[in-house]
Amino acid sequence: MTLNVFLELVEIKAKIASVWPFLLGLIFVQANFQHVNWSVTGLFFVAMLLFNMAVDINDNYQDYTKAGNQATEWKKKTNIIGVQHLRIRQVFALMASFAVIAGGIGLYLVWVTGWPLLVMGILCFLVGYLYAGGPQPLSGTPTGEFFAGFTMGYLIMLITVYLNLYQTGQFTGLLLLRVLLASGIAVTAIAALLLANNICDAQEDLDLNRKTIVYYLGKRKALWLFASFYVVGYLALIASVMLGDLPRWSLLSLISIPLIYKNVAAFFKIQVKKQTFILAVKNLAILALTTVLAELLGLWIG
Numbered sequence: 001m002t003l004n005v006f007l008e009l010v011e012i013k014a015k016i017a018s019v020w021p022f023l024l025g026l027i028f029v030q031a032n033f034q035h036v037n038w039s040v041t042g043l044f045f046v047a048m049l050l051f052n053m054a055v056d057i058n059d060n061y062q063d064y065t066k067a068g069n070q071a072t073e074w075k076k077k078t079n080i081i082g083v084q085h086l087r088i089r090q091v092f093a094l095m096a097s098f099a100v101i102a103g104g105i106g107l108y109l110v111w112v113t114g115w116p117l118l119v120m121g122i123l124c125f126l127v128g129y130l131y132a133g134g135p136q137p138l139s140g141t142p143t144g145e146f147f148a149g150f151t152m153g154y155l156i157m158l159i160t161v162y163l164n165l166y167q168t169g170q171f172t173g174l175l176l177l178r179v180l181l182a183s184g185i186a187v188t189a190i191a192a193l194l195l196a197n198n199i200c201d202a203q204e205d206l207d208l209n210r211k212t213i214v215y216y217l218g219k220r221k222a223l224w225l226f227a228s229f230y231v232v233g234y235l236a237l238i239a240s241v242m243l244g245d246l247p248r249w250s251l252l253s254l255i256s257i258p259l260i261y262k263n264v265a266a267f268f269k270i271q272v273k274k275q276t277f278i279l280a281v282k283n284l285a286i287l288a289l290t291t292v293l294a295e296l297l298g299l300w301i302g
Helices: 003-009 012-032 038-066 069-077 088-113 115-130 144-165 173-182 184-200 202-207 213-217 219-242 248-269 273-301
Strands: none
Touching: 003 038, 012 038, 012 144, 012 173, 012 184, 012 273, 038 088, 038 115, 038 144, 088 115, 088 144, 115 144, 144 173, 144 184, 173 184, 173 219, 184 202, 184 213, 184 219, 184 273, 202 213, 213 219, 219 248, 219 273, 248 273
């Protein structure tokens, strides 16, 4: 397995979806509590990346092994395992090793910081596996976007906040809601990314017996849901600033609206995986870059 094949197998380009909420969590803590535990935060970052790679490997592994004989051509021409003629045992071993290492680091962090991390970690591991594994993978149901957006956008940020506040007694029920609002733009952008993927793959999903939310809504309504995710995300950002949880300079990220609108409008016209799915990827990158830079600017000026 070459490095390029490995990076494609772990879908390295999609790692921004986990790094972004992690950075938002650090900024949130610094803005509101000025208290960062770099050691445990660094360990979590490593575990998060390893587990995220394990989840993406598992997605490819489950898709390949569950496709069946009727999808032979799809396995050969689309799935990375079939395209690159990877050994299935090697893929499984790589996935398992990443998951075990991430789990080991996670248990150590639970021992250091306390049981709330165990609860959040178990939720992440369950969603990570069940998204593509189990008898009814979440990715093939109408709930896939919700679970992925919630886990990656919210729980990663929440865990980051917890690891920096577990010693202070400031990790409260109200804080859970404050973090949810502050993470809203990441939650919705990640959900929009997955919805765009499902819109492009609507026919392929049916052929593979997957009934995503696109199946139930229809493509037109799914497109409007896709657009509404960004609206909700921006509103959450504005509300979080108004409540004082994010620096006022965070509103500078609203300059991204014309670019997001342009990409959404283009996606409304054409929904072809190789042509326009990249628009949702670009939207995620634009929002990640503008929100992180704007919030960091707010911290610096503040």
